[in-house]
Amino acid sequence: MKWVKHHEIFLFLISLFMIFFSLWPFASGAEKKMVVNLVHKYLDINFVVQEEQKVQSKPEEPHTVEEQKITVFVYHNVRPFFLGETKEQDLYDITPENFEQQLIYLRDNGYHVISPNDLFVDKTTGKVVTDVTKPVMITFDDGWKSQYEYAFPLLKKYNFKALFYIYIDPVGAPAFLSWSQIKEMRDAGMTMGSHTMSHPLLKKLSDSDLHREVFESKRILEKKLGIVIKDFATPYGYSDDRISSVARDAGYRTLRTLFKGSYHDNLLSLKGYLVRDGMNEFISILNSN
Numbered sequence: 001m002k003w004v005k006h007h008e009i010f011l012f013l014i015s016l017f018m019i020f021f022s023l024w025p026f027a028s029g030a031e032k033k034m035v036v037n038l039v040h041k042y043l044d045i046n047f048v049v050q051e052e053q054k055v056q057s058k059p060e061e062p063h064t065v066e067e068q069k070i071t072v073f074v075y076h077n078v079r080p081f082f083l084g085e086t087k088e089q090d091l092y093d094i095t096p097e098n099f100e101q102q103l104i105y106l107r108d109n110g111y112h113v114i115s116p117n118d119l120f121v122d123k124t125t126g127k128v129v130t131d132v133t134k135p136v137m138i139t140f141d142d143g144w145k146s147q148y149e150y151a152f153p154l155l156k157k158y159n160f161k162a163l164f165y166i167y168i169d170p171v172g173a174p175a176f177l178s179w180s181q182i183k184e185m186r187d188a189g190m191t192m193g194s195h196t197m198s199h200p201l202l203k204k205l206s207d208s209d210l211h212r213e214v215f216e217s218k219r220i221l222e223k224k225l226g227i228v229i230k231d232f233a234t235p236y237g238y239s240d241d242r243i244s245s246v247a248r249d250a251g252y253r254t255l256r257t258l259f260k261g262s263y264h265d266n267l268l269s270l271k272g273y274l275v276r277d278g279m280n281e282f283i284s285i286l287n288s289n
């Protein structure tokens with residue numbers, strides 16, 4: 001009896017699969033893109049969680065007194081909680097209310113939100129510094145549409161500038177930013193950076209594929225937006241010497257990872273913290289040494 005049940009489920013799944021693929025040729029480009037993105041998003045988010053947790057679990061290196069603390073926050077989706085949200089989405093999403101609370105906290109506690117242009121290397125110590133006190137950088141990964149819908153209006157409300165790392169392939173797909181939204185944010189003073197072409201785990205790529213992901217994404221963003229792209233963030237937050245030297249060759253000035261920490265030895269290896277819902281973790285990151 002049990003076997004029959006499994007057998008029936010199997011046949012049902014096979015039929016669904018066959019119906020799906022017999023309809024596939026008739027689906028419009030937008031529909032195909034949507035399905036591909038849904039699958040991609042599901043696979044991606046699980047992979048992101050695994051890889052980013054590996055990167056973030058690395059202990060922070062000790063820092064010296066000459067270093068300046070510069071906290072870099074990393075956001076993904078900013079959107080209201082929805083029913084059916086997966087555990088990973090819950091982990092990666094932050095609600096607009098929470099995001100606003102965090103911006104208010106920064107404003108009310110004397111933090112200065114800076115852009116990567118405010119970063120430089122101290123000639124004596126060789127460390128990354130800025131001219132302002134209590135510096136914080138707000139960054140967004142992947143180019144999710146929710147960043148335009150929910151985060152951008154709040155950034156404008158509090159007059160904060162942020163850095164958006166875009167990866168090229170899904171631009172214009174349903175869940176992602178369109179070029180016109182990216183341009184509107186650029187015109188409002190937001191910084192645009194590259195997050196590769198296809199969001200691969202860079203350490204696994206051949207030299208030529210790595211080169212393409214890093215160089216080509218910069219070229220396309222520059223052509224589409226008419227600005228020089230100087231900032232790069234690695235997918236999944238991982239980086240190493242090979243990756244940072246390709247980024248340097250491509251002409252990037254900064255590279256952001258997800259290695260934990262707020263003291264930066266190198267503009268091509270900036271550290272960053274993922275932000276989740278709630279204020280406690282956010283405040284403890286700001287207060288950590």
Ligand SMILES: [Zn+2]
Pocket residue numbers: 141142195199234235236
């Ligand atoms: Zn990413």
